[in-house]
Amino acid sequence: MSTKEISVTAKVAFFSTQAYDKVFFEKHNIDFGYKLEFFDTQLNEQTAKLIQDTDVVCVFVNDVVNESVIKKLAKKNVKIIALRCAGFNNVDLEAAKRFGIKVCRVPAYSxxxxxxxxxxxxxxxxxxxxxxxxxxxxxxxxxxxxxxxxxxxxxxxxxxxxxxxxxxxxxxxxxxxxxxxxxxxxxxxxxxxxxxxxxxxxxxxxxxxxxxxxxxxxxxxxxxxxxxxxxxxxxxxxxxxxxxxxxxxxxxxxxxxxxxxxxxxxxxxxxxxxxxxxxxxxxxxxxxxxxxxxxxxxxxxTAHQAFFTNEALTQIALVTFGNIQVLLENKEIENKAAILI
Structure with a gap:
């Protein structure tokens, strides 16, 4: 399946979105063609209701992705939780596995x-x-x-x-x-x-x-x-x-x-x-x-700005989209550390 073919149905919803997220992800989405939706609010039990017809939920360090949230995502047929960061302590991996949702991250950006x-x-x-x-x-x-x-x-x-x-x-x-x-x-x-x-x-x-x-x-x-x-x-x-x-x-x-x-x-x-x-x-x-x-x-x-460079944000966008493509198309995984489930 080509990138173009999956772009028709693949929708990615971003939570905890900042202005720079939109700039970098929209810029690099040209090569992937996903439908992007941005929410500036944090993902939690209350905001999970915002998700509609979404294949992928893209989250950051302070989003809440516990068992309760994952259960709601599963009911909405979300296939992938994509972390645009290296840490994944805010995600209940066991719950994601039970509900059949794949999880990926950006293990090394810059x-x-x-x-x-x-x-x-x-x-x-x-x-x-x-x-x-x-x-x-x-x-x-x-x-x-x-x-x-x-x-x-x-x-x-x-x-x-x-x-x-x-x-x-x-x-x-x-x-x-x-x-x-x-x-x-x-x-x-x-x-x-x-x-x-x-x-x-x-x-x-x-x-x-x-x-x-x-x-x-x-x-x-x-x-x-x-x-x-x-x-x-x-x-x-x-x-x-x-x-x-x-x-x-x-x-x-x-x-x-x-x-x-x-x-x-x-x-x-x-x-x-x-x-x-x-x-x-x-x-x-x-x-x-x-x-x-x-x-x-x-x-x-400083307010969690250590990652905040042009090079890092570029790599985060490219790796996140690459992870999503690999999981949606069931391709062979090259970067083993990027796929958690």
Whole structure:
């Protein structure tokens, strides 16, 4: 069956749609010819009713795809749940399997995009360029309070050495850092490049900078907690560009108050589905934890933008459409990691 033939019936409904989603998916749909429908609302039990005559539902990191939602999708004859991201912790895979719905994802779009953003957060927190920018604009050219440190010679601990963790390791190696890494599987190529694989406890005890690049699951949820923070060096820097649930927010706040955590950079947040990807500048934020975090001078928060590059968005669109085509046409799967069910 050709792409042209399936385009007559294949309809893809996007949830949690942003303006850039429309731009990139519509641009690259020229080569696929699917019928696209965009909803800016999050997919959940209430919004599932919006789906009509849809073959594929395309979701993002904060959409709710639990058993109840999947049951509703099955009743509407949805064939595929296509994640336009790498993580899939928000999808009940067992339920999807029971209801006969296939699930795919984008396992690697631009690892460099996320890795480079993690580096940007490290440099910003360390050299305080965000504060310097605001000072100079107010004609304040004082250097007081802007003291940083050399990255060269510092020990950087990487938790999770998938594609993004590897890309991050290559960059920090260029700064002359000592690199420790933890993963359930040791990577021999990284070891050849000078990365030392150690236990998780060693990462916590010896690292001056810790960067999280692991998926969120039962084993990694709240991997940064009161106990692990207590093991860390004083004034440790923690960077999270992976998933918000890796950090127990209450423990991070206590670590900041006590001075144990010297710097915290988060591009993700436990309760981000209520905040991120929205303009809330005219609203009263009801989330006390994020307000408390943003009140610290040594905390940098970005709103899940690490993936946000032209290269990454192009790859996300192409891989998502490619996955859909493979599943609809029952083609041989080349990228095994992209198909979850």
């Amino acid at each position: 690892p460099e995009a996320v890795a480079e953003h993690a580096i940007a957060m490290i440099l910003t927190l360390n050299r305080k360029t965000h504060k310097a920018y605001n000072r100079v604009r107010e004609q304040n050219f004082s250097l007081n309070g802007l003291l940083g440190f050399d990255l060269r010679g510092k020990t950087v601990g990487i938790i999770g050495t998938g594609n993004i963790g590897k890309a991050f390791a290559k960059i920090v190696k260029g700064f002359g850092c000592n690199i420790l890494a933890y993963d359930i599987v040791t990577d021999s190529e990284m070891e050849k490049d000078g990365v030392t694989f150690v236990s998780l406890e060693t990462i916590f005890k010896e690292s001056e900078i810790i960067s999280l690049h692991c998926p969120l699951n039962e084993q990694t949820k709240h991997i940064i907690n009161k106990k692990s923070i207590a093991l860390m060096k004083d004034r440790v820097m923690i960077i999270n560009t992976s998933r918000g649930g890796l950090i127990e927010t209450a423990s991070a706040i206590e670590g900041l108050k006590e001075g144990k955590i010297g710097y915290l950079g988060i591009d993700v947040y436990e309760q981000e589905e209520k905040l991120f990807f929205r303009d809330l500048s005219a609203d009263i934020i009801q989330d006390d934890a994020i307000q408390r975090l943003m009140s610290f001078p040594n905390v940098l928060v």
